[in-house]
Amino acid sequence: MTALQMACGSCAMHRLCHPLTGAEGWLDAVQARRRLERGQKLFRAGAPQAAIFAVRAGTLKVSAPDGAGGHFIVRFLLPGDAAGLDGLAGGVHPTEAVALEDCQVCEIPRVRAEILAEGIPTVGAVLRSLIASQLAGSQVHSALLARHAAGERVARFLLDLSRRWDERGYSAASFRLPMLRSEIGEHLGLTMESVSRVLSDFQSRGWIRLTRGAIALLDLDQLRACAAIPLR
Amino acid sequence: MTALQMACGSCAMHRLCHPLTGAEGWLDAVQARRRLERGQKLFRAGAPQAAIFAVRAGTLKVSAPDGAGGHFIVRFLLPGDAAGLDGLAGGVHPTEAVALEDCQVCEIPRVRAEILAEGIPTVGAVLRSLIASQLAGSQVHSALLARHAAGERVARFLLDLSRRWDERGYSAASFRLPMLRSEIGEHLGLTMESVSRVLSDFQSRGWIRLTRGAIALLDLDQLRACAAIPLR
DNA sequence: CGAGAGGTTGAGGACCATCAACGCCAGTGG
DNA sequence: CCACTGGCGTTGATGGTCCTCAACCTCTCG
Numbered sequence: 001m002t003a004l005q006m007a008c009g010s011c012a013m014h015r016l017c018h019p020l021t022g023a024e025g026w027l028d029a030v031q032a033r034r035r036l037e038r039g040q041k042l043f044r045a046g047a048p049q050a051a052i053f054a055v056r057a058g059t060l061k062v063s064a065p066d067g068a069g070g071h072f073i074v075r076f077l078l079p080g081d082a083a084g085l086d087g088l089a090g091g092v093h094p095t096e097a098v099a100l101e102d103c104q105v106c107e108i109p110r111v112r113a114e115i116l117a118e119g120i121p122t123v124g125a126v127l128r129s130l131i132a133s134q135l136a137g138s139q140v141h142s143a144l145l146a147r148h149a150a151g152e153r154v155a156r157f158l159l160d161l162s163r164r165w166d167e168r169g170y171s172a173a174s175f176r177l178p179m180l181r182s183e184i185g186e187h188l189g190l191t192m193e194s195v196s197r198v199l200s201d202f203q204s205r206g207w208i209r210l211t212r213g214a215i216a217l218l219d220l221d222q223l224r225a226c227a228a229i230p231l232r
Numbered sequence: 233m234t235a236l237q238m239a240c241g242s243c244a245m246h247r248l249c250h251p252l253t254g255a256e257g258w259l260d261a262v263q264a265r266r267r268l269e270r271g272q273k274l275f276r277a278g279a280p281q282a283a284i285f286a287v288r289a290g291t292l293k294v295s296a297p298d299g300a301g302g303h304f305i306v307r308f309l310l311p312g313d314a315a316g317l318d319g320l321a322g323g324v325h326p327t328e329a330v331a332l333e334d335c336q337v338c339e340i341p342r343v344r345a346e347i348l349a350e351g352i353p354t355v356g357a358v359l360r361s362l363i364a365s366q367l368a369g370s371q372v373h374s375a376l377l378a379r380h381a382a383g384e385r386v387a388r389f390l391l392d393l394s395r396r397w398d399e400r401g402y403s404a405a406s407f408r409l410p411m412l413r414s415e416i417g418e419h420l421g422l423t424m425e426s427v428s429r430v431l432s433d434f435q436s437r438g439w440i441r442l443t444r445g446a447i448a449l450l451d452l453d454q455l456r457a458c459a460a461i462p463l464r
Numbered sequence: 465c466g467a468g469a470g471g472t473t474g475a476g477g478a479c480c481a482t483c484a485a486c487g488c489c490a491g492t493g494g
Numbered sequence: 495c496c497a498c499t500g501g502c503g504t505t506g507a508t509g510g511t512c513c514t515c516a517a518c519c520t521c522t523c524g
Contacts, residue, residue: 064375068460072375089365094372117360118353125346128356131363133321138370140326143296143304145377146421150480181503189378191481196504212489228299382512413471423513428472444521 005057005104006079010168013054013082013106015126019116029116030106036060042083042097042105049087051107055079058103059178063186064095073187074138076100076179078164085131100178145189148229153188154198155227158208162217174216237289237336238311242400245286245314245338247358251348261348262338268292274315274329274337281319283341287311290335291410295418296327305419306370308332308411310396317363332410377421380460385420386430387459390440394449406448 008014017029033056036042042053045065055077062083063071074095077083083105087093091110117124144153166172177184181199182192190198202208207223209216217223240246249261265288268274274285277297287309294315295303306327309315315337319325323342349356376385398404409416413431414424422430434440439455441448449455 064371066375066379070379072371072378074371074374086364086368086371089361089368094368114353114357117356121346121350124349124356124360127360128349128363129321131360131367132318135363135367135370136318136321136326138367138374139296139304139306139318142306142370142374142377143298145374146304146418147298147302180501186378192503193482193505194480197480200504412469424471425473425514426512429512432472 006055006168011054011056011080011106012130013052013108016108016113016116016123016130017054017106019120019123019126029108029112030054031109031112032107034105034107036099036103036105038099038101040099042099042103043087043093045093045096047093049084049091049093049110051109052082052084052088052113053097053108054106055081055083056104056106058105059100060097060103061100061179061183061187062095062097071186073183075134075141076161076187078161078168080168082130082134085127085134088127088131100183150188150190150194151198151201152227152229153190154184154195154202155223157184157188158215158217159220159223159227162220172217173220174214176214178213238287238400243286243288243312243338244362245340248340248345248348248355248362249286249338251352251355251358261340261344262286263341263344264339266337266339268331268335268337270331270333272331272335274331274335275319275325277325277328279325281316281323281325281342283339284317284320284345285315285329285340286338287313287315288336288338290337291332292329292335293332293411293415293419294327294329303418305415307366307373308393308419310393310400312400314362314366317359317366320359320363332415382420382422382426383430383433384459385422386416386427386434387455389416389420390447390449391452391455391459394452404449405452406446408446410445 008017011017013029019029031051034042036058042060043049057079059079060077060083062074062077064074065071077097083097084093086095088110113123113127117127144156148156161175162172165175179187180192181195184190185192185195188195199208199210202223203210205222207217207219209218240249243249245261251261263283266274268290274292275281275283289311291311292309292315294306294309296306297303309329315329316325318327320342345355345359349359376388380388393407394404397407411419412424413427416422417424417427420427431440431442434455435442437454439449439451439458441450
Protein backbone atom coordinates (compact mmCIF):
# COMPACT_ATOMS: atom_id res chain seq x y z
CA MET A 1 0.00 0.00 0.00
CA THR A 2 1.62 3.20 -1.16
CA ALA A 3 -0.21 6.04 0.55
CA LEU A 4 -0.27 9.51 -0.91
CA GLN A 5 2.15 11.88 0.70
CA MET A 6 1.60 15.59 1.12
CA ALA A 7 4.10 18.26 0.38
CA CYS A 8 4.57 20.37 3.50
CA GLY A 9 3.55 23.48 1.59
CA SER A 10 -0.07 22.43 1.36
CA CYS A 11 -0.35 21.13 4.92
CA ALA A 12 -2.73 22.84 7.34
CA MET A 13 0.11 23.11 9.80
CA HIS A 14 2.55 24.61 7.35
CA ARG A 15 2.57 28.10 8.77
CA LEU A 16 2.94 26.58 12.20
CA CYS A 17 5.86 24.34 11.28
CA HIS A 18 7.62 26.93 9.18
CA PRO A 19 6.65 30.26 10.71
CA LEU A 20 9.66 32.19 9.50
CA THR A 21 9.84 31.75 5.78
CA GLY A 22 13.48 31.50 4.90
CA ALA A 23 14.65 32.26 8.40
CA GLU A 24 15.90 29.87 11.07
CA GLY A 25 17.22 30.03 14.59
CA TRP A 26 14.01 28.65 16.05
CA LEU A 27 13.57 25.13 17.20
CA ASP A 28 11.68 22.93 14.79
CA ALA A 29 8.03 22.57 15.55
CA VAL A 30 7.95 18.97 14.50
CA GLN A 31 9.68 16.75 16.99
CA ALA A 32 9.15 13.47 15.27
CA ARG A 33 7.50 11.71 12.40
CA ARG A 34 5.57 8.65 13.36
CA ARG A 35 4.47 5.73 11.27
CA LEU A 36 1.15 4.10 11.97
CA GLU A 37 -0.10 0.78 10.72
CA ARG A 38 -3.71 0.29 9.78
CA GLY A 39 -5.82 0.12 12.94
CA GLN A 40 -3.19 1.72 15.16
CA LYS A 41 -4.19 4.67 17.33
CA LEU A 42 -2.45 8.02 17.06
CA PHE A 43 -3.89 9.07 20.42
CA ARG A 44 -6.52 7.69 22.75
CA ALA A 45 -9.68 9.26 24.11
CA GLY A 46 -9.19 10.29 27.72
CA ALA A 47 -5.40 10.33 27.46
CA PRO A 48 -3.52 13.50 28.40
CA GLN A 49 -2.74 15.54 25.36
CA ALA A 50 0.98 15.50 24.73
CA ALA A 51 1.03 16.78 21.19
CA ILE A 52 -0.89 17.94 18.17
CA PHE A 53 -0.45 16.25 14.82
CA ALA A 54 -0.40 16.80 11.11
CA VAL A 55 -1.17 13.95 8.73
CA ARG A 56 1.61 13.51 6.22
CA ALA A 57 0.42 10.40 4.45
CA GLY A 58 -2.56 8.10 4.77
CA THR A 59 -6.02 8.60 6.22
CA LEU A 60 -7.47 8.31 9.73
CA LYS A 61 -10.79 8.48 11.50
CA VAL A 62 -11.35 10.69 14.54
CA SER A 63 -13.95 9.14 16.79
CA ALA A 64 -15.62 9.87 20.09
CA PRO A 65 -16.55 6.86 22.21
CA ASP A 66 -20.02 7.10 23.71
CA GLY A 67 -19.28 5.17 26.89
CA ALA A 68 -21.26 2.13 25.82
CA GLY A 69 -18.97 0.54 23.27
CA GLY A 70 -20.25 2.66 20.41
CA HIS A 71 -18.44 5.38 18.53
CA PHE A 72 -19.38 8.53 16.72
CA ILE A 73 -16.91 9.40 13.99
CA VAL A 74 -16.26 13.12 14.18
CA ARG A 75 -14.30 13.47 10.97
CA PHE A 76 -11.96 11.70 8.60
CA LEU A 77 -8.44 13.00 8.17
CA LEU A 78 -6.68 13.30 4.84
CA PRO A 79 -3.03 14.13 4.24
CA GLY A 80 -2.37 17.72 5.30
CA ASP A 81 -5.08 17.74 7.98
CA ALA A 82 -4.46 18.70 11.60
CA ALA A 83 -5.47 16.43 14.48
CA GLY A 84 -5.67 16.55 18.24
CA LEU A 85 -6.63 20.21 18.51
CA ASP A 86 -9.79 19.54 20.51
CA GLY A 87 -7.59 18.52 23.40
CA LEU A 88 -6.29 22.07 23.77
CA ALA A 89 -9.24 22.91 26.01
CA GLY A 90 -8.71 20.61 28.97
CA GLY A 91 -5.35 19.07 28.18
CA VAL A 92 -7.07 15.73 27.58
CA HIS A 93 -8.05 14.24 24.25
CA PRO A 94 -11.85 13.95 24.11
CA THR A 95 -11.53 11.90 20.93
CA GLU A 96 -9.21 9.31 19.47
CA ALA A 97 -7.61 8.95 16.06
CA VAL A 98 -7.24 5.59 14.34
CA ALA A 99 -5.35 4.90 11.12
CA LEU A 100 -7.55 3.61 8.30
CA GLU A 101 -4.44 2.53 6.45
CA ASP A 102 -0.71 2.83 6.91
CA CYS A 103 0.03 6.43 7.81
CA GLN A 104 2.81 8.88 8.39
CA VAL A 105 2.20 11.67 10.88
CA CYS A 106 4.14 14.74 12.08
CA GLU A 107 4.09 15.27 15.82
CA ILE A 108 4.30 18.70 17.43
CA PRO A 109 4.61 18.48 21.21
CA ARG A 110 2.05 20.61 22.98
CA VAL A 111 4.70 22.46 24.93
CA ARG A 112 6.64 23.25 21.82
CA ALA A 113 3.54 24.59 20.10
CA GLU A 114 2.90 26.84 23.08
CA ILE A 115 6.46 28.15 23.10
CA LEU A 116 6.21 28.93 19.40
CA ALA A 117 2.81 30.55 19.89
CA GLU A 118 4.25 32.79 22.58
CA GLY A 119 7.34 33.71 20.61
CA ILE A 120 5.84 34.17 17.17
CA PRO A 121 2.48 35.95 16.97
CA THR A 122 1.54 34.43 13.63
CA VAL A 123 1.85 30.96 15.11
CA GLY A 124 -0.71 31.77 17.75
CA ALA A 125 -3.02 33.15 15.10
CA VAL A 126 -2.59 30.09 12.92
CA LEU A 127 -3.39 27.82 15.84
CA ARG A 128 -6.53 29.81 16.68
CA SER A 129 -7.55 29.78 13.06
CA LEU A 130 -7.09 26.02 12.77
CA ILE A 131 -9.21 25.32 15.83
CA ALA A 132 -11.88 27.83 14.83
CA SER A 133 -12.01 26.28 11.38
CA GLN A 134 -12.65 22.84 12.87
CA LEU A 135 -15.28 24.40 15.10
CA ALA A 136 -17.09 25.90 12.12
CA GLY A 137 -16.83 22.56 10.32
CA SER A 138 -18.25 20.68 13.26
CA GLN A 139 -21.18 23.08 13.43
CA VAL A 140 -21.91 22.53 9.78
CA HIS A 141 -21.80 18.80 10.35
CA SER A 142 -24.24 19.11 13.24
CA ALA A 143 -26.62 20.96 10.95
CA LEU A 144 -26.26 18.19 8.40
CA LEU A 145 -27.19 15.57 10.98
CA ALA A 146 -30.07 17.60 12.38
CA ARG A 147 -31.84 18.67 9.24
CA HIS A 148 -31.01 16.45 6.28
CA ALA A 149 -32.21 13.11 4.94
CA ALA A 150 -30.00 10.09 4.34
CA GLY A 151 -29.41 10.74 0.65
CA GLU A 152 -28.35 14.30 1.24
CA ARG A 153 -25.98 13.27 4.01
CA VAL A 154 -24.24 10.76 1.79
CA ALA A 155 -24.14 13.14 -1.18
CA ARG A 156 -22.57 15.86 0.95
CA PHE A 157 -20.12 13.42 2.42
CA LEU A 158 -18.94 12.43 -1.05
CA LEU A 159 -18.80 16.02 -2.27
CA ASP A 160 -16.86 17.03 0.82
CA LEU A 161 -14.26 14.34 0.19
CA SER A 162 -14.16 15.34 -3.46
CA ARG A 163 -13.50 18.97 -2.60
CA ARG A 164 -10.81 18.09 -0.10
CA TRP A 165 -8.94 15.85 -2.54
CA ASP A 166 -9.30 18.56 -5.14
CA GLU A 167 -7.77 21.14 -2.79
CA ARG A 168 -4.83 18.80 -2.41
CA GLY A 169 -4.28 18.56 -6.12
CA TYR A 170 -5.74 15.09 -6.62
CA SER A 171 -8.72 14.05 -8.66
CA ALA A 172 -12.04 15.41 -7.44
CA ALA A 173 -13.88 12.80 -9.45
CA SER A 174 -12.20 9.59 -8.42
CA PHE A 175 -10.70 8.62 -5.11
CA ARG A 176 -10.39 5.76 -2.70
CA LEU A 177 -12.86 5.16 0.13
CA PRO A 178 -10.63 3.62 2.79
CA MET A 179 -13.36 3.63 5.42
CA LEU A 180 -15.97 0.91 5.91
CA ARG A 181 -19.65 1.43 5.16
CA SER A 182 -20.27 1.16 8.87
CA GLU A 183 -17.76 3.93 9.51
CA ILE A 184 -19.47 6.19 6.99
CA GLY A 185 -22.67 5.42 8.88
CA GLU A 186 -21.11 6.26 12.22
CA HIS A 187 -20.04 9.60 10.75
CA LEU A 188 -23.42 10.41 9.19
CA GLY A 189 -25.78 9.07 11.84
CA LEU A 190 -26.97 6.23 9.63
CA THR A 191 -26.69 2.47 9.67
CA MET A 192 -24.33 0.57 7.43
CA GLU A 193 -27.36 -0.76 5.52
CA SER A 194 -28.73 2.71 4.83
CA VAL A 195 -25.37 3.91 3.55
CA SER A 196 -25.14 0.89 1.29
CA ARG A 197 -28.66 1.41 -0.03
CA VAL A 198 -28.05 5.09 -0.79
CA LEU A 199 -24.78 4.34 -2.55
CA SER A 200 -26.42 1.58 -4.58
CA ASP A 201 -29.19 3.96 -5.49
CA PHE A 202 -26.74 6.65 -6.60
CA GLN A 203 -24.93 4.06 -8.69
CA SER A 204 -28.12 2.82 -10.33
CA ARG A 205 -28.87 6.41 -11.30
CA GLY A 206 -25.47 6.69 -12.91
CA TRP A 207 -24.24 9.38 -10.52
CA ILE A 208 -21.34 7.35 -9.14
CA ARG A 209 -19.44 4.16 -9.85
CA LEU A 210 -18.39 1.97 -6.96
CA THR A 211 -15.40 -0.29 -7.13
CA ARG A 212 -13.71 -2.16 -4.39
CA GLY A 213 -12.37 0.42 -1.91
CA ALA A 214 -12.83 3.33 -4.29
CA ILE A 215 -15.43 5.52 -5.94
CA ALA A 216 -15.84 7.63 -9.06
CA LEU A 217 -18.19 10.60 -9.08
CA LEU A 218 -19.78 10.69 -12.52
CA ASP A 219 -22.37 13.45 -12.14
CA LEU A 220 -21.32 16.13 -9.70
CA ASP A 221 -24.27 18.37 -10.61
CA GLN A 222 -26.83 15.73 -9.68
CA LEU A 223 -25.00 15.03 -6.45
CA ARG A 224 -24.92 18.73 -5.64
CA ALA A 225 -28.62 19.07 -6.36
CA CYS A 226 -29.31 16.12 -4.08
CA ALA A 227 -27.11 17.57 -1.33
CA ALA A 228 -28.73 20.99 -1.48
CA ILE A 229 -32.24 19.87 -0.63
CA PRO A 230 -33.05 21.01 2.89
CA LEU A 231 -35.24 18.65 4.86
CA ARG A 232 -38.63 19.93 6.00
CA MET B 233 -37.80 41.61 32.60
CA THR B 234 -34.82 41.66 34.93
CA ALA B 235 -32.27 39.31 33.44
CA LEU B 236 -29.68 37.61 35.57
CA GLN B 237 -26.32 39.31 35.50
CA MET B 238 -23.02 37.55 35.82
CA ALA B 239 -20.15 38.64 37.98
CA CYS B 240 -17.08 39.02 35.77
CA GLY B 241 -15.24 36.50 37.91
CA SER B 242 -17.27 33.58 36.64
CA CYS B 243 -17.31 34.64 33.00
CA ALA B 244 -15.62 32.47 30.39
CA MET B 245 -13.74 35.53 29.19
CA HIS B 246 -12.55 36.58 32.60
CA ARG B 247 -8.91 35.63 32.15
CA LEU B 248 -9.01 37.34 28.80
CA CYS B 249 -10.52 40.58 30.10
CA HIS B 250 -8.41 40.69 33.25
CA PRO B 251 -5.21 38.93 32.30
CA LEU B 252 -3.03 40.57 34.92
CA THR B 253 -4.69 40.03 38.25
CA GLY B 254 -4.17 43.18 40.24
CA ALA B 255 -1.97 44.77 37.62
CA GLU B 256 -2.81 47.41 35.06
CA GLY B 257 -1.12 49.39 32.35
CA TRP B 258 -2.76 47.40 29.61
CA LEU B 259 -5.63 48.58 27.56
CA ASP B 260 -8.97 47.16 28.57
CA ALA B 261 -10.04 44.20 26.52
CA VAL B 262 -13.66 45.23 26.60
CA GLN B 263 -14.31 48.19 24.40
CA ALA B 264 -18.00 48.52 24.99
CA ARG B 265 -21.02 46.99 26.63
CA ARG B 266 -23.99 46.63 24.36
CA ARG B 267 -27.63 46.21 25.22
CA LEU B 268 -29.79 44.02 23.05
CA GLU B 269 -33.53 43.82 22.96
CA ARG B 270 -35.32 40.54 22.45
CA GLY B 271 -34.98 39.50 18.82
CA GLN B 272 -32.04 41.78 18.08
CA LYS B 273 -28.95 40.31 16.44
CA LEU B 274 -25.55 40.56 18.07
CA PHE B 275 -23.86 39.69 14.78
CA ARG B 276 -25.05 38.40 11.45
CA ALA B 277 -24.07 35.31 9.51
CA GLY B 278 -21.77 36.22 6.64
CA ALA B 279 -20.75 39.54 8.17
CA PRO B 280 -17.06 40.28 8.72
CA GLN B 281 -16.04 39.48 12.24
CA ALA B 282 -15.24 42.71 14.05
CA ALA B 283 -15.30 41.43 17.62
CA ILE B 284 -15.81 38.55 19.98
CA PHE B 285 -18.35 38.76 22.77
CA ALA B 286 -19.11 37.72 26.31
CA VAL B 287 -22.68 37.50 27.53
CA ARG B 288 -23.14 39.54 30.66
CA ALA B 289 -26.89 39.21 31.14
CA GLY B 290 -29.67 37.47 29.26
CA THR B 291 -29.70 34.53 26.87
CA LEU B 292 -29.18 34.19 23.13
CA LYS B 293 -29.36 31.59 20.40
CA VAL B 294 -26.51 30.99 17.98
CA SER B 295 -27.87 29.76 14.69
CA ALA B 296 -26.56 28.78 11.28
CA PRO B 297 -28.82 29.57 8.34
CA ASP B 298 -29.11 26.72 5.83
CA GLY B 299 -29.54 28.85 2.75
CA ALA B 300 -33.24 28.02 2.35
CA GLY B 301 -34.83 30.03 5.11
CA GLY B 302 -34.25 27.38 7.74
CA HIS B 303 -31.92 27.57 10.70
CA PHE B 304 -29.97 25.10 12.77
CA ILE B 305 -29.41 26.35 16.29
CA VAL B 306 -25.83 25.60 17.20
CA ARG B 307 -26.04 26.45 20.91
CA PHE B 308 -27.79 28.63 23.42
CA LEU B 309 -25.76 31.21 25.31
CA LEU B 310 -26.13 31.86 29.03
CA PRO B 311 -24.57 34.69 31.01
CA GLY B 312 -20.81 34.20 31.12
CA ASP B 313 -20.64 32.42 27.77
CA ALA B 314 -18.39 33.48 24.92
CA ALA B 315 -19.72 34.11 21.41
CA GLY B 316 -18.41 34.79 17.96
CA LEU B 317 -15.29 32.63 18.25
CA ASP B 318 -16.12 30.54 15.20
CA GLY B 319 -15.40 33.58 13.08
CA LEU B 320 -11.73 33.51 14.02
CA ALA B 321 -11.03 31.09 11.19
CA GLY B 322 -11.92 33.12 8.14
CA GLY B 323 -12.66 36.52 9.62
CA VAL B 324 -16.32 36.09 8.77
CA HIS B 325 -19.07 34.95 11.13
CA PRO B 326 -20.45 31.62 9.88
CA THR B 327 -23.29 31.90 12.39
CA GLU B 328 -25.47 34.61 13.88
CA ALA B 329 -26.50 35.34 17.45
CA VAL B 330 -29.99 36.52 18.36
CA ALA B 331 -31.17 37.69 21.78
CA LEU B 332 -33.91 35.52 23.28
CA GLU B 333 -34.64 38.28 25.78
CA ASP B 334 -33.15 41.61 26.71
CA CYS B 335 -29.41 41.14 26.99
CA GLN B 336 -26.23 42.86 27.99
CA VAL B 337 -23.04 41.88 26.18
CA CYS B 338 -19.36 42.78 26.47
CA GLU B 339 -17.62 43.44 23.18
CA ILE B 340 -13.95 42.75 22.61
CA PRO B 341 -12.77 43.99 19.23
CA ARG B 342 -10.97 41.35 17.25
CA VAL B 343 -7.90 43.50 16.80
CA ARG B 344 -7.70 44.21 20.49
CA ALA B 345 -7.96 40.51 21.32
CA GLU B 346 -5.12 39.82 18.92
CA ILE B 347 -2.94 42.51 20.43
CA LEU B 348 -3.57 41.13 23.88
CA ALA B 349 -2.88 37.60 22.68
CA GLU B 350 0.44 38.70 21.26
CA GLY B 351 1.45 40.65 24.32
CA ILE B 352 0.29 38.32 27.06
CA PRO B 353 0.88 34.60 26.53
CA THR B 354 -1.91 33.53 28.88
CA VAL B 355 -4.43 35.44 26.81
CA GLY B 356 -3.49 33.49 23.72
CA ALA B 357 -3.81 30.26 25.69
CA VAL B 358 -7.20 31.28 27.08
CA LEU B 359 -8.47 32.08 23.60
CA ARG B 360 -7.26 28.74 22.26
CA SER B 361 -8.81 26.98 25.19
CA LEU B 362 -12.17 28.70 24.70
CA ILE B 363 -12.33 27.80 21.02
CA ALA B 364 -11.18 24.23 21.62
CA SER B 365 -13.78 23.87 24.33
CA GLN B 366 -16.54 24.92 21.95
CA LEU B 367 -15.11 22.52 19.39
CA ALA B 368 -15.29 19.64 21.85
CA GLY B 369 -18.83 20.67 22.79
CA SER B 370 -19.91 20.80 19.18
CA GLN B 371 -18.52 17.33 18.59
CA VAL B 372 -20.47 16.00 21.55
CA HIS B 373 -23.59 17.62 20.17
CA SER B 374 -23.00 16.01 16.78
CA ALA B 375 -22.78 12.65 18.50
CA LEU B 376 -26.04 13.39 20.27
CA LEU B 377 -27.76 14.13 16.99
CA ALA B 378 -26.27 11.13 15.23
CA ARG B 379 -26.85 8.40 17.77
CA HIS B 380 -29.63 9.26 20.21
CA ALA B 381 -33.42 9.09 20.19
CA ALA B 382 -35.72 12.04 20.75
CA GLY B 383 -36.21 11.41 24.48
CA GLU B 384 -32.49 11.20 25.12
CA ARG B 385 -31.84 14.38 23.18
CA VAL B 386 -34.38 16.34 25.19
CA ALA B 387 -33.22 14.83 28.48
CA ARG B 388 -29.62 15.70 27.75
CA PHE B 389 -30.60 19.18 26.64
CA LEU B 390 -32.35 19.78 29.97
CA LEU B 391 -29.50 18.29 32.00
CA ASP B 392 -27.00 20.38 30.08
CA LEU B 393 -28.90 23.57 30.90
CA SER B 394 -29.21 22.41 34.50
CA ARG B 395 -25.46 21.84 34.81
CA ARG B 396 -24.66 25.18 33.23
CA TRP B 397 -26.98 27.10 35.55
CA ASP B 398 -25.51 25.14 38.44
CA GLU B 399 -21.97 26.14 37.43
CA ARG B 400 -23.13 29.73 37.55
CA GLY B 401 -24.44 29.42 41.07
CA TYR B 402 -28.11 29.25 40.19
CA SER B 403 -30.59 26.47 40.79
CA ALA B 404 -29.89 23.30 38.85
CA ALA B 405 -33.44 22.13 39.46
CA SER B 406 -35.48 25.07 38.33
CA PHE B 407 -34.82 27.58 35.60
CA ARG B 408 -36.47 29.50 32.83
CA LEU B 409 -36.77 28.23 29.27
CA PRO B 410 -36.61 31.44 27.25
CA MET B 411 -36.50 29.62 23.93
CA LEU B 412 -39.49 28.40 21.95
CA ARG B 413 -40.32 24.73 21.50
CA SER B 414 -39.51 25.18 17.83
CA GLU B 415 -36.09 26.54 18.77
CA ILE B 416 -35.38 23.57 21.01
CA GLY B 417 -36.35 21.46 18.03
CA GLU B 418 -34.01 23.32 15.71
CA HIS B 419 -31.22 22.70 18.19
CA LEU B 420 -31.95 18.99 18.65
CA GLY B 421 -32.92 18.02 15.13
CA LEU B 422 -36.57 17.46 16.05
CA THR B 423 -39.85 19.13 15.22
CA MET B 424 -41.64 21.40 17.64
CA GLU B 425 -44.33 18.72 18.02
CA SER B 426 -41.84 16.04 18.97
CA VAL B 427 -40.24 18.30 21.57
CA SER B 428 -43.64 19.08 23.01
CA ARG B 429 -44.61 15.41 23.14
CA VAL B 430 -41.41 14.40 24.89
CA LEU B 431 -41.75 17.18 27.45
CA SER B 432 -45.39 16.26 28.07
CA ASP B 433 -44.34 12.66 28.52
CA PHE B 434 -41.61 13.60 31.01
CA GLN B 435 -44.12 15.67 32.91
CA SER B 436 -46.70 12.90 33.01
CA ARG B 437 -44.02 10.64 34.50
CA GLY B 438 -43.35 13.21 37.17
CA TRP B 439 -39.78 13.87 36.07
CA ILE B 440 -40.32 17.55 35.32
CA ARG B 441 -42.89 20.26 35.88
CA LEU B 442 -43.59 22.72 33.08
CA THR B 443 -44.83 26.20 33.73
CA ARG B 444 -45.09 29.03 31.30
CA GLY B 445 -41.56 29.89 30.17
CA ALA B 446 -39.88 27.84 32.88
CA ILE B 447 -39.21 24.28 33.99
CA ALA B 448 -38.50 22.40 37.20
CA LEU B 449 -36.49 19.17 37.10
CA LEU B 450 -38.04 16.89 39.72
CA ASP B 451 -36.18 13.65 39.14
CA LEU B 452 -32.65 14.18 37.90
CA ASP B 453 -31.80 10.49 38.26
CA GLN B 454 -34.56 9.40 35.92
CA LEU B 455 -33.57 12.07 33.45
CA ARG B 456 -29.97 10.93 33.61
CA ALA B 457 -31.00 7.35 33.09
CA CYS B 458 -33.04 8.43 30.09
CA ALA B 459 -30.15 10.43 28.72
CA ALA B 460 -27.82 7.46 29.31
CA ILE B 461 -25.28 9.76 30.86
CA PRO B 462 -22.88 7.88 33.10
CA LEU B 463 -23.03 9.39 36.58
CA ARG B 464 -20.06 11.45 37.57
C1' DC C 465 -64.20 40.26 22.72
C1' DG C 466 -61.33 38.82 18.79
C1' DA C 467 -56.95 37.88 16.91
C1' DG C 468 -52.64 35.90 16.85
C1' DA C 469 -48.66 33.53 18.70
C1' DG C 470 -47.20 29.69 21.07
C1' DG C 471 -48.15 25.14 22.72
C1' DT C 472 -50.55 20.56 22.95
C1' DT C 473 -52.64 16.52 21.18
C1' DG C 474 -54.24 13.21 17.67
C1' DA C 475 -54.22 10.41 13.16
C1' DG C 476 -51.73 8.75 9.41
C1' DG C 477 -47.68 8.00 6.72
C1' DA C 478 -42.63 8.36 5.29
C1' DC C 479 -38.27 7.17 6.31
C1' DC C 480 -34.93 4.66 8.26
C1' DA C 481 -33.50 1.00 11.74
C1' DT C 482 -33.69 -3.69 12.60
C1' DC C 483 -33.36 -8.40 11.54
C1' DA C 484 -32.13 -11.74 8.37
C1' DA C 485 -30.29 -14.00 4.33
C1' DC C 486 -27.12 -14.09 0.86
C1' DG C 487 -22.98 -12.85 -2.25
C1' DC C 488 -18.31 -11.61 -2.86
C1' DC C 489 -13.63 -11.74 -1.92
C1' DA C 490 -9.18 -12.61 0.48
C1' DG C 491 -6.73 -15.43 3.30
C1' DT C 492 -5.79 -19.95 5.12
C1' DG C 493 -5.04 -24.60 5.45
C1' DG C 494 -5.91 -29.13 3.80
C1' DC D 495 -6.55 -27.01 -6.34
C1' DC D 496 -10.35 -26.80 -3.38
C1' DA D 497 -13.12 -26.12 0.76
C1' DC D 498 -13.58 -23.48 4.53
C1' DT D 499 -13.82 -19.25 7.03
C1' DG D 500 -14.63 -14.60 8.29
C1' DG D 501 -15.05 -9.80 7.11
C1' DC D 502 -17.47 -6.81 4.35
C1' DG D 503 -21.15 -5.43 1.43
C1' DT D 504 -25.75 -5.83 -0.60
C1' DT D 505 -30.57 -6.67 -0.69
C1' DG D 506 -35.23 -7.75 1.11
C1' DA D 507 -39.10 -7.78 4.67
C1' DT D 508 -40.98 -5.66 8.58
C1' DG D 509 -41.73 -2.52 12.22
C1' DG D 510 -40.83 1.66 15.07
C1' DT D 511 -39.90 6.36 15.47
C1' DC D 512 -40.65 10.65 14.28
C1' DC D 513 -42.50 13.86 10.69
C1' DT D 514 -46.61 15.86 8.58
C1' DC D 515 -50.94 17.79 8.72
C1' DA D 516 -54.65 19.32 11.29
C1' DA D 517 -57.55 20.66 15.09
C1' DC D 518 -57.80 22.67 19.32
C1' DC D 519 -56.26 24.99 23.54
C1' DT D 520 -54.10 28.76 26.41
C1' DC D 521 -52.40 33.08 27.13
C1' DT D 522 -51.58 37.82 25.91
C1' DC D 523 -52.68 41.97 24.00
C1' DG D 524 -55.16 45.36 21.46
